[in-house]
Amino acid sequence: MLASGPVQAGAAQLAAEQSASEGSVDKYQALADVLSDPVSREKLIDELRSMSDQGQQAQSEQSQDNAQQQDGKAENEEDAATDVAKKTQSAVQVIVGTLTGSWSALTELVSGESKSIKDFFTLLVKLSLVIAATIVAFWLLRPIARLLFRRADDMAAGADGIHPIVVKATAVLISVVTDVVVVILAWLAGYAVALLFVGEMGEVSVSQSLFLNVFLAVELFKVLLRAIFAGRDDALRLLPMRAETARYWSLFLSSLVSLVGYGVLFVVPLVSNQLSESLGNLTNLVIVMIAVSYAFTVVARNRQKVKDGLNALARKANFSMTQVTLGVLAKCWHWLAFAYFLVMGASLLIEPDTALPGLLMATLQTALAIFIGMAVIALIQMLLDNGVKVPAAISLRLSTFEQRLNQFVPMFSKVLKGIVLVMVISAVLDAWGVVNLPVWLASSAGTQFLSTIISVLFILAFASLFWMTLASWIEHRLDPEQGGGEPSAREKTLLTIFRNATAIVIIIMTLMIVLSEIGIDIGPLLAGAGVLGLAIGFGAQKLVQDVITGVFIQMENAINAGDIVTVGGLTGTAEKLTIRSLGLRDLSGTYHVIPFSSVDTVSNYMREFAYHVGEYGVAYREDTDEVVIKLREAFEELLANDELRASILSDELEVHGVTALADSSVNIRVRIKTLPGNQWAIGREYNRLVKRHLDAAGIEIPFPHLTLYFGEDKQGNAPAMPLKMLNDVKMINEGANAAPADAEVQSGKKAPGERSSKSAEYNPTEKGDFDDGE
Known part of the structure; x- marks a missing residue:
């Protein structure tokens, strides 16, 4: 102790020296004294080496812990991969052990070495009174509840003035509450009999309490089955099936729940506690084998019926994902049922005390997830599949908004149904331990995934709504009946181009934002798009020229939709204008697409006024x-036509006079001022009138003539034309052959294709018609 004192003092002074600066001289002196003493120096060295060894040991233990953690992770992965095989092996071992131990348990029971059979039967007598009282009370209350069930069924069947979904939900809720009240009253009746009439007054035995609690749990679960299938009440049934089918599956599931519930939760613990654990295990084995065999038999018998029913539902479904899911389920539903009942049997054999609650919770979560998913999908169909009505104020300003919105509604409905289906599948997988959904949702990855999905859906919905509003406004402006009058051709053209350009911008911006939200860096994409645009600019100069020329043509208001123009040597009506090309339909109906880069001159016949020349x-x-x-005179007769008069802007005929002394005619030019686009109809009618007036006045409209001139003498007399008739017979025959045709003409018969000209009507005057020769 005297030797260790200086060592401890030296170590303390060494530590104090590192943390404080006051009294440093004394500390240095103390450390020098420790080092000068051989014994103290050796103690200090040993203590420092001991501290070093402890640090190395701690590092070694930490390395071993890390290795054990890695081994544990590997074991967990191995357990997850071989879970089914190990459970099967354990189930087989339990079955073999139960069968081998049951003989000795029966021998002990007969020989009297086990618990007294007399006490067991005495317990059964008292317990039977409680059981009988509970069951009798339950069956006496059922007819009273049946009256309320009928009332609820009638209410759900005759929903007048109220939405049927609300009425049916209310009726189902009333029936479920009534059924639950009946079960609770029967349970209370059993407790009353046990407290007042069986055993000691005011006391309830463990076996009696066990039965009553199992009765409450099992019957409440059967209430859920009755609410789903409703074998006697068609209007209250939640699943779309016939009454016979509903009663069949309700009876099967109720029987299976009663067998497993009362058998495993009540009979097995009772036998184990009152007789022996081996007999309890044997009883559990028998109950499980009967339940699994019964379930396998029912599934095998109804495999084809259920398959046909699921295929019928798939054909009726209007959602593709639902059709695929039901189709796949129809092919493999029986294998899933076999696997479910096999897992249930193995779990009840391996862990009879804890397996049933977990299995029950997983089953309830699965059924609840499917039921809620079906209800939500039905609600979506009810709200969206029949279309959406917008307020009258919006329809007044955006006449086509409702129509466009209802075009997006089916796609939106499918997206919502897909989300619901994915959530149902995730909940089912979480119920059976395949995935831990709450933990994943609470993790950073789950939170990020949900945030991304919500953001993307919001962006798509906003972009769609913005486009629908803008397009509806443009359609409203272009509608002459609702947009405040007939829009001008300029307005039609600009609004159409603006709509197309805006659609492209919305698509590109939405795509970029969505890519950014899902974690894709759009910087390189934008840089690549810039390089690609530069390459396209060099390689597709015509495209760039198309766009630039189109922009300037629209700025100068050279062409509008509906104008009659001559572009690139083609004349026709401009039907479609984009930023880079013109769609032109000519007189023969041929549609031409003319890029603006090939346009040198635009001749527009629809500006302010026009002339017929x-x-x-x-x-x-x-x-x-x-x-x-x-x-x-012909022009005055033209003005007398009221229909054409409205298209003539001047009451005076412009006569330019003689314009040419041609080879065989004297040419006189006139001009009529008309509304743009009507010059061709006015010209055709005026030509008809001119021909009629000139013919009536005997004025010759020349046509090509051939004059034979034989000369004349000095007195101006022309000699007679020398004629010599050759082949008179041939000429006579030709004249005879021509006689029938002349006779037909004289008799009034018209040659094929000849048309009557009793009343000549002026040519059509449809707005926008034109002549190719102009």
Whole structure:
């Protein structure tokens, strides 16, 4: 102790020296004294080496712990991969052990070495009174509840003035509450009999309490089955099936629940506690084998019926994912049922005390997830599949908004149904321990995934709503009946181009934002798009020229939709204008797409006013002044036509006079001022009238002539034309052959294809027609 004192003092002073600066001289002196003493120095060295060994040991233990953790993780992964095999092995071992131990247990029971059979039967007598009282009370209350069930069924069947879903939900809730009250009253009746009439007053035995609690749990679960299938009440049934089918499956599941519930939760503990644990295990084995065999038999018998029913539901479903799910389920439902009942049997054999609650919770969570999913999908169908009605104020300003919205509703409905289906599948997998959904949702990955999905859906919904609103507004402006009058051609063209350009911008922006939300860096994409755009700019200069020329054409208002134009040597009606091309339909109906880069000149016939320019030739012998008078008379008759008069802007005929002395005619030009687009109809009618007036006045409209001139003598007399008739017989025959045709003409018969000209009507005057020759 005297030797260790200086060592401890030296170590303390060493530590104090590192943490404080006051009294440093004394500390240095003390450390020098410790080091100068051989014994103290050796003690200090040993203590420092001991501290070093402890640090190395701690590091070694930490390494061993890390290795054990890694081994534990590997074992967990191995357990997850071989869980089914190990459970099967354990179940087989339990079955063999139960069968081998049951003989000795029966021998002990007969020989009297086990617990007294007399006490067991005495217990059964007292217990039977409680059981009988509970069951009798339950069956006496059922007819009273049956009256309420009928009332609820009638209410659900005759929903007048109220939405049927709300009425049916209320009726089902009333029936479920009534059924639960009946079970609770029967349970209370059993407790009353046990407290007042069986055993000691005010005391309930463990076996009696066990039965009553099992009765409450099992019957409440059967209440859920009755609410789902409703074998006697068609209007209250939650599943779409016939009454016979509902009663069949309700009876099967109720029997299976009663067998497993009362057998495993009540009979097995009773036998184990009152007789022997081996007999309890044997009883558990028998009950489980009977339940699994019964379930396998029912599933095998109804395999094809259920398959046909699921296929029928798949054909009726209007959601593709639901159709696929039901189709796959129809093919493999019996294997899933076999696996479920096999796992249930193995779990009840391996862990009879704890397996049933976990299995029951997993089953309830699965059924509840499927039921809620079906209810939500039905609600979505009810709200969205029949379309959406928008308020009248919105329809007044955006007449096509409701129609466009209902075009997006089916797709939106499918997305919602898909989300619900994924959530149902996730809940089912979580119920059976395949995935731990709450833990994953609470993790950073789950939170990030949900946040991304919600953000993407919100972005898509907002972009769709914005596009529907904008497109509806444009359609409203273009509608002459609702948009405040007939829009101008300029407005039609600009709004159409603006709609197309906005659609492209919305698509690109939405795509970029969605890619950014899901974690894709759009910086390289934008840089690549810039490089690609530069390459396209060099490689597709015509495209760039198309766009630039199109922009300037629209800025200068050179072409609007509906205009009659001549572009690139083609004349027609401009039907479609984009930022890079013009859609033109010519007189023959051919549709031409003309890129703006090939447009050098635009001739528009639809600006402010137009002229019909007519140049009429007459013979040299005619008086030109008289011809002008007849042209004016034809114009006055044209003005007398009220329908065409509205298209003529000037009441005076512009006569330009004689414009040419041609080879065989004297040409006189006139001009008529008309509304743009009507010059061709006015010109056709005026030409018809000019021909009629000139013919009536005997004014010759020349056509190509051939004049044979034989000369004349000095006195101006022309000699007679020498004619010599050759082949008179041939000419006579030809004349005879021509006689029938002349006879037909004289008799009034028209040759094929000849048309009557009793009443000539002026040519059509549809707005926008044109002549190719103009």
